[in-house]
Amino acid sequence: MNDKADIFKILIVDDEDDIIEFIKFILIKEGYKVESAKNGKEAIEKAGIFKPDLILMDVMMPQLDGIEACRQIKSNKLFQNTTVVFLTARSEEYAEIAGFEAGADDYIYKPIKPRALISRIGVILKRKISNISEVETIEFGNLIIDKKSFSVTLNNKKHTLPKKEFNLLFLLASKPNTIFNRDTILSKVWGDEVIVGDRTIDVHIRKLREKIGDNYISTLKGVGYKFEINN
Numbered sequence: 001m002n003d004k005a006d007i008f009k010i011l012i013v014d015d016e017d018d019i020i021e022f023i024k025f026i027l028i029k030e031g032y033k034v035e036s037a038k039n040g041k042e043a044i045e046k047a048g049i050f051k052p053d054l055i056l057m058d059v060m061m062p063q064l065d066g067i068e069a070c071r072q073i074k075s076n077k078l079f080q081n082t083t084v085v086f087l088t089a090r091s092e093e094y095a096e097i098a099g100f101e102a103g104a105d106d107y108i109y110k111p112i113k114p115r116a117l118i119s120r121i122g123v124i125l126k127r128k129i130s131n132i133s134e135v136e137t138i139e140f141g142n143l144i145i146d147k148k149s150f151s152v153t154l155n156n157k158k159h160t161l162p163k164k165e166f167n168l169l170f171l172l173a174s175k176p177n178t179i180f181n182r183d184t185i186l187s188k189v190w191g192d193e194v195i196v197g198d199r200t201i202d203v204h205i206r207k208l209r210e211k212i213g214d215n216y217i218s219t220l221k222g223v224g225y226k227f228e229i230n231n
Contacts, residue, residue, distance in 0.1 A: 008125055009033040011052035013043040013069070014087065015061045019112075023056065026114050027121075040069030047073060047082070051178045054083045054125060056108070059099065067102050074103030077140070078229070081175055085124060087112070138173045140229050143212065145173055152212060159211045164189060168204050172217060172227035181224040201225075 010032050012023050020036045027034045035050045037043040041064040043057060055073070059066040070084050085106045086099045096107055108120055136147040144153040150166040152159045161169065167189045172180060185201055205217060205225060218228045 008054065009035070009050060009052045010121075011043065011046055011050055011055045011057075012036045013038070013040070013055060013057040013061070013066065015039055015058065019058075019087075023112065023117070026117060030118055040064030040066060040072075043069050044072055047079060051078075051175070052082060054085065054121070056085050056087055056121075059086055059088045067098050070099060070104050071102040078177055083124060085121075138170070140173070140176070140216075143216070145170055154212050161208075161211070165204050165207055168201070169208050169212075169217075169227075172225060176227050176229045179220055179224050179226045185224065 010027055012020050012027075012034065013036070014020050014023075015038050017038075020038070024034050024036060035046055035052070037046045039061045040057075043055065044064075047055065057066045057069065061069075066086060070086070073079050073082065073084060083105045084103065085108055086096075086104050087108055087110060088096065088099075089110050099107065106124055108117065138145040142155045145151075145166075146153070147166075147170060150161055150163060152161060152166075152169065168185065171185065171188055182201055190200075205219070209217060216227055216229070218226055220226065
């Protein structure tokens with residue numbers, strides 16, 4: 001197991017059990033956190049709970065096909081940072097066009113070869129990290145988080161934040177409704193610059209709540225924090 005398990009979560013969606021088990025085995029062996037669903041409807045429900053970074057989804061499925069499931073997922077602001085990749089046969093060219101129109105980010109063709117799958121996923125996730133790092137503004141209704149100015153605007157009232165305070169907020173807001181444990185926060189916000197304790201995080205969270213209110217950042221005692229929004 002490597003540190004991928006602490007970073008990336010992958011949801012596999014396919015109506016064939018053998019394909020799910022095959023892909024799940026490969027990804028777990030590589031260190032990813034993995035969940036699965038057997039149709040589009042279940043995929044949407046699981047995504048709401050699991051908060052995947054990447055969804056690998058078949059096109060043709062019962063109840064709700066992959067195209068419509070992708071469209072619903074991509075229209076939900078909770079999944080604005082979720083990458084959707086379709087699993088499809090090369091003969092299904094029509095599905096590729098429809099998939100991109102529905103918001104799909106990429107395709108992986110069947111039959112699936114383990115080494116090629118891992119390599120492709122690695123490239124997709126590396127691209128995802130690059131894209132997220134380039135995001136400069138995050139908006140949720142009347143809340144605007146602007147990376148250029150290190151500022152937060154809520155209900156047209158602007159606050160300029162200290163760098164660490166802003167970086168903490170931006171980290172949490174970059175993956176809404178996802179729990180960040182204290183070790184992850186310390187690593188991504190403070191890095192190896194100085195040795196800080198849990199109390200440092202608590203103080204910064206308190207200061208953020210003073211500026212944007214208590215509704216956005218929730219505490220899970222003994223675990224960490226998450227930026228919470230309701231769709």
